[in-house]
Amino acid sequence: MKPCRLCPFLAAFLAAAGSGPASAQSSVSLYGLLDTGVTYTNNVASGDRSGAAVQLQSGVAVPERWGMLGREDLGNDAFVTFRLESGFQTSDGRNLVAGTAFGQQAYVGVGGPWGTVTLGRQYDLVGDVMPAYAIGANTPAGLFGWSLPANAAGGYVLDNRVWGLQVDNAVKYVTPVVGGFSGGAMYGLGNVPGSVAKRSSSSFVMTYDNSAFSASLGYFGQKDIAAGGNIHDIVGGMAYALGALRVFGLASTVWQTTDGSPRANTYELGATYQFDSALQVGGGFQYQKRNGGVGSANQVTCAVDYFLSKRTDVYAVATLAHDHGFGAQAEAGLGANSSTSAQSAVRIGIKHAF
Template identity: 50%
Template sequence: MSKKIASACALVFCGVAHAQSSVTLYGLIDAGITYTNNLTGSAGNGSALQFISGSSQGDRWGLKGAEDLGGGTRLDFVLENGFVLANGKLGQGGRMFGLQSYVGLSGPWGALTMGRQYDLIGWIFPAYAVASNTPAGLLAWSLPTNAAGGYTLDNRVWGDEVDNSVKYMSPNFGGFSFGAMYGFGNIAGSLGTNSSTNFSVSYDHGPFSATLAYMAIHNVTTSANSVEYAAGTAYMIGKVRIFGLVTDVQLSSGAKQRATTFEGGAAYTLRPDLSLAAGYQFQKRNNDVGSANQLTLSADYFLSKRTDVYLVGALGHDYGYGAQVQAGYGSVSSTSTQVAARVGLRHKF
């Protein structure tokens, strides 16, 4: 018996020794000073000058790994933690790996992953958004996510993490690819409760790319489901990247709130170390709720390939709710307008 056990152990360790595997530590930290006017607060209305981290991109660190299983198949995993640089606290409600935690297989047939993952809209559409084609981040994510004076009609372009999800991404077929994702609600006796369904079709060839997507979420509120359609495109002309997208989100019950958001812009690489960008967003809503719009300008100077300093300015108008120029860390304006400016430092490792 001991010889059999020894032989089995030898086979296991032999397999491990010959497998090609790797684990990488990576991350991003962002810090800066943000000025915002017309803020509404418990101490009254006024302006604020604040130190805010994770505004351009959320602070994070993560581990990603891969193992070659042979025959062109590979095991992949990602464990990504979100935190707040300003005070060291965990993000995403204190989760250890609140941004992403998944494992899967990939090969010539595509990639299948399982766990907590970004939905397909959040995975793909930042490529067409003002917030991520510029260093604006939360200063440009606020309008599309504030469609109901909160986040009820979040259009998910900044990426919602979906628990208990299974995602498939196809290989490229002559420039075309597609994706499908299902988030299990994990509610006993009800398959649909708290579940989500997500599809995408993309085309990417040379300087042109475009994507269409659909997402349905059960119980996005206690009494309503949501349906979202999204379309985005980008084109590179020399040193200029032109980008744009449109999303439409509607709730299924009650007042059946609906928000349609358009955004577009351009980023110009003036020099290898300097980029200038501008973007405009417009949102219309049903139920006679006023529209909203925002203009965002930015300059991004690269000290190295991994470190940059940036300046962002944003002017927002919201005729249905008080304007809120910065998502997450901002607060509603005491008027229909709000201005914000930020200077920041970002490092990727």
């Protein structure tokens, strides 16, 4: 049997971890998030017909999920962490990722004063950080706010991935916060025999946050995607809070290394205002420009969110989308393209966290 070159290092690590206080704590938390409501959308294209649609939809404001988050303190500020998370839809009970037990996230890692390293299926770093500057995450707009960034090529090929993408076989490192600055790097192995790079993914992020002001710059790249070539995404965001008012915005450019080198630049600016502990209003404007002679698009979104308790809120969202290159689509994922260049949608829903 070959000698284990890592054994001395593992032994030293375990010895150091075990030298902490005997009162090291362990915990496992069960959590979840539910979101369901009624959505009205006009100008929905369906075969050779079009018309308005009224649908019961779930997972619009936020992805519905449940999971387990665990942590074991090893002493000397070191710890082990894991997360197992599954996505579903309350509208029909369906698992979001067929054939998987934990399709949203499944990882384990170690951390300490030097940062945290996790291994497994997990979100890229753009998804960890950039939603803080997006309309879709700062308000209950959800998929309404993600629609324009996602539909850049009329089929989610050039979406800006600000909401994050789950990456399999990923190794992620996140730094500690030092003077308001933090960062991270991630690499997803393609697991292709004979090539380390093929089908691999990489992501980087840098953030500054002093509570009132925050700014981030991130990158995500993926090789040999299903549509062909490689895809790259660079996104930056800023936010400023002044009392009950918070203003935020981001800009992203995403391009693909295939014939024609398709590219889409997306910009958005939004704000929220917290009237009191129960009532928040918010909204924003998005604009997208594409190359290759494909027309631009824009979207206006407004939202009202009322908290019945710390864990339950009801909300209303309205949006109007215009797309001069494809049939407009006011809602990402669950929505459908318009039969014209315009589409509007209204939704009333309820969210509950446990």
